[in-house]
Amino acid sequence: MSRTEKELRRLYDSTFGMPTGAAKFAALEEVIRHADALGLVEFAFDVRMSATSVFQHSWAPEKAFLTFSWCLAAYDREPHRFGSGHEHTLLWQFKWMVYSVYQYPEIPLQRGTDLLADMERRYRRGGHSMHAVLQHRGEAAQSIGEVERAQAHYEEMALTRRDALSDCAGCVPSSQVQTLVALGRDEEAIRIGESAVRSGCTEQPQLIYSELLLPFLRSGLGERAVEAHRAAYRRIRDNPHHLGELALNLLFCVHSGNLGRGLDLIERHLSWLDRPRTPLTEMEFAAAAAAVLSRSQEQNGDGDVVLRFPTVEGTRRPDTRVADLAVELRERALGIAERFDARNGNTHQSTRIRGWMDAGPIGEPTPLSVFERDLNSRRGEGLRGLLDQVAARTAAGDLTGAARTRAAAAAALLADEQYAEAAEAAEEAVRELDRLGLTVDAAACRWVLARAYRMHGGSGTGARVLRDLLDADPWGQELRGGGPVAPLSVPVPVRVPEPEPEPVLPSLPSAPSLPSRPEVEAALGRWLGYGSEGAARGLAAARGFAAAGREEEGLTALGEALARHPDADAEPVDGVLADLLEEARTVLDRLLGAAGVPGPVVASTVVILIAYAEHLRAVGRLEEAADRLRAARALLDAHPDTEAAERRGTVLTDLGEVQLQLGDVAGAEESARAAIALLDEPDEAWEEALLLGKALRARGAEEELTKVLAYHGLDREDLDD
Known part of the structure; x- marks a missing residue:
């Protein structure tokens, strides 16, 4: 079906309010297709320029190659047709293309070399600094294992003037930190990275904090690593664009001894592999996840533990044993690494990825769970008692009681305004309640989790939790008694120490209750x-x-x-x-x-x-x-x-x-006078005075109109606004 230009422009305008995803991509591609058919070259150019940014900052940078190439060719043919302002944007987007090319093993290295040469030629022709060119030459060298050459480019870049095409004060250090980490220069990486975390860039601090996790741990700075992990994960947990950063956070779980947290992240985010941003990030996530799974199997005997995955866009991956998923992801990561090695002519990527998958703890374990840390709380002993009871019930084998106590602790932390800790506690509680098939309890805890996310600055995350809660519709389960209604398809092995002697446990605390469906709908609407x-x-x-x-x-x-x-x-x-x-x-x-x-x-x-x-x-x-x-x-x-x-x-x-x-002038005048009479300060009644002035003008009361305008400090021109 053909569309008019007006319809296309309205459809394009509507895309700005759409969430990133398949629907937005399809709408942009539809606008482009019809604009081309109608011969709307300038409009098609503008849409493609916008689409390039959307694709690059989502999980579909391969689509950006097409839109960028079209715009570059069109601009080269007729630069006067599009204006000089577009040249700057094209030169900026050149950096994205160079960055992405090296993340696809199917793209020959020569293509990246040619693209960098073209970028340098265009920057020099425009009189621009080589700062950005040197940065991206460093990133390219780093990606194929030439880390010393990468560092040489960064050192030269440090002596080169910045200009309007340079990356921001957050992204330049972030890329340099990658090279320093690869060189094992942890102290320097920390110094450069930490100085840039407050740059204001939308990609920070999650990129730098994720890169600094390993240096922190290797330097004995476990608490700073925990803080960096929390800060980074809050920013990446809702956007598959950050698949690569999530991989580094999974490795942190291995290095810091938090394998349970790693399994939780795998369950929550494995669906991101269904639409990986690039083959490089797909390989890194698969390798990091394989490391978590393998260590969990070897150290804790979790090979037969079954992982359950959430429903995403109407589909859900089948339940999978830890051991089986470890093999699957290891093979997937190595398969991609071999493709990179064939393209690069060396074994850099396969060696690096094997090192990731063979990773183990660094130093003593660094507690990450809220139930293993000391918390400052106005609720004092009551909250501490809940946290202690979780450990006691787990040791006694009362997994249901432990999970419900986790939920109660999350609610207590939320009431205590410890929102980050409440979110962590609720995440752990939901995971355990889901594993035990306690559907209604898990739903009630998701209500706590959504509010904790929202109060901790994650409105989008909180809204997503409420959407999922409504889609799951647990209220029918509640009417049937709220017991376990979705047990695992196979038993989940549980490692429970034998209690000697059996402890006497206090009564279970009150767990959070599930609000009614209309209450959740109303909250989601407000959010x-x-x-x-x-x-x-x-x-x-x-x-x-x-x-x-x-x-x-x-x-x-x-x-x-x-x-x-x-x-x-x-x-x-x-x-x-x-x-x-x-x-x-x-x-x-x-x-x-x-x-x-x-x-x-x-x-x-x-x-x-x-x-x-x-x-x-x-x-x-x-x-x-x-x-x-x-x-x-x-x-x-x-x-x-x-x-x-x-x-x-x-x-x-x-x-x-x-x-x-x-045309009811008398009625309008009466309404305006009545509105003004309600005000304590009628001389500030701007809107009401304008209405009165318009009514007076409409009935020709010029003398009174002049007095009203003067009293309220208005001009006659204001009446036409």
Whole structure:
């Protein structure tokens, strides 16, 4: 189906609000395809330039090769057609292409050499510094094992002036740290890396912290390594773009003796291998995961332990034994390494990857689990007791009690505002509860986990947890009693020391409870904020509350959803907004009937009326909008002490604007005067004064208009804004 230019531009604009993923990629590629068909060369160029950035910063840099090459060729043919500003962007994107070329073993080394030469030629022709060229020559040398030559390039770069095409103050040190680590110069790597972690770059501090994990451990700085791991993982856990950094964090789990944490990360992120960013990062993650699995099997006898994987985009990998997955990933990593060796003409990559997979602990174990560390807490002994009880129940073989106590401890940490620790505790609790098949308990703990993520600055991660929780729909399981409903397909071996004598354990603490589905929907809607999805979640919550007889909460959710959804720009209204408006109409018809609106829901009803009227105004249904605003005014007049009283000014101003659009000048003037009269400081009533001024101008009251404008410090030009 062909599209018009207007439709294409609207589709392109919509991609900016789409999350990174297959749908966004497909939309961009559709815009490009139709723009080419319509001969919209400049537009197609702009879209490809944008798409290059999207692909490069996701897990699909191979797509960026195509869009970048097209733009470069088009610009070389007709530079005047696209403008000089695009040249700078193309030169910047050149760095991405050089960086990516060396991560694909199928691309000959000569292609990388030629690309670097072309980059240098273009930079010199434009009078630019060689700073970025030298950096990327160093990265290229590092990738094929020529670390001494890489360091020589970095030393030359340090003597070269920076310019607008140089990488930022975070990424330049990050790439240098890689070479220093490979050379074993840990002290220098730490000094250079730590000075750049606060650069403000979106790629930092996760890149540098991940690179510094090994130097920290080798230097006996275990606590700094733990802090670096936590800080890095918070930034990489939701984006498959960071598959390579995740590999370094898996190796940290091996080096620091935290194999349980490593298994947890493998379960959580193995699906990223279904769409690896590049073959290099695929190889590194497979090798690091194989190291965790092999050490877990050798040191802890976990070969028969079964790993369970979450459902991702509707699919889930089958349960897999640790021993089997170790063999699978080892073969996968070595297979890719051999392809790199064949391309590079040496054994650098296979030697490096074998070293990763044979890695073991460095020094004494560094505790990472929140249940193995001392915590400062306002809750004092109560929280410490929970943490101790986890260890006691595990030792006694009460794995269910230990898992539920972990969940209780996570909830206590959340209440104590120790959000990072609460998230760690909840992650561990969810893992154990899932393993034991305690579906409802795990769901309740995921509610704790989502809130801990959100309070710790991970709104996107928290929203993802709530989405998964809603998709799993554990509420039906709760109605059936909440027992184990999803046991593992094979028994999970558990290493439990024989208790001698059997300890007397305290009663189980109260575990977190699972909120209702509408409560979770409402929370997710609020977290998502302004937009169609947030509104859809709010609508689902409103309907759920209504079905449960929780009218006040249902009306609140409906009002929030209406306010959250963007206005339509034309009739007919469809989709989520149409459903919202129909729900609002039905609710309002019932509430505004002969019985009247009950006092407890006046405030939420007013919110619905205001938001409903705003949507009606947006599509030109002005009479209906005015009716809704008059109803809101009448409600507030009848209930002057309601908590919605502060919205009286909004209702009057909105009503006045609609009245003015309808030609009801007298009504608009009356509404404006009533709104101004509500204010304690009427000389600051800018919006209300503008409305009054427009009404006065419309009825030709020039003398009073002049006085109103002067009193409020307004100009006549302001009336036309």
